[in-house]
Amino acid sequence: MATGRTPASSKLLLKSLLAAVVAFLAGCGPPRMAYPDSLHSQRPDERACAACHAGRIKDRSVIGVLIDRLEDEDEAVRFYAILALEQMTGQRPLIFTSNGYTHWLWDDSHYPPRLVQGQTPPASHPLTAIIVQKD
Secondary structure (H helix, E strand, O other): OOOOOOHHHHHHHHHHHHHHHHHHHOOOOOOOOOOOHHHHOOOHHHHHHHHHHHHHHOOHHHHHHHHHHOOOOOHHHHHHHHHHHHHHHOOOOOEEEEOOOOEEEEOOOOOOOEEEOOOOOOOOOOOHHHHHHHO
């Protein structure tokens, strides 16, 4: 019994189906929320995909949200936020972390986290002077 499909069309269908399954399992399936609202999604995979999309289209209107995503609990979201900011600005973000007692600065493209001493800068301090001095 003939199905009307050639071996080439069956292979193409199989490859398309396999690509869709891989993309879905990788967490880049269709988002439930529209961009840029998906940057605030409850789902980490949607936040990560939205950050990646923001970097691809260089949407500078969401830079503030991407900076907030640098402190996201999900590692993938933080990673894509860093990449997006780098794509938009040409500058990899300087990462500042603190537990209130010890403080670290990290330029992850050049060196591991460095322990620094001093007081935690106020929230309004953007650390831009350090970035300018670094270059």
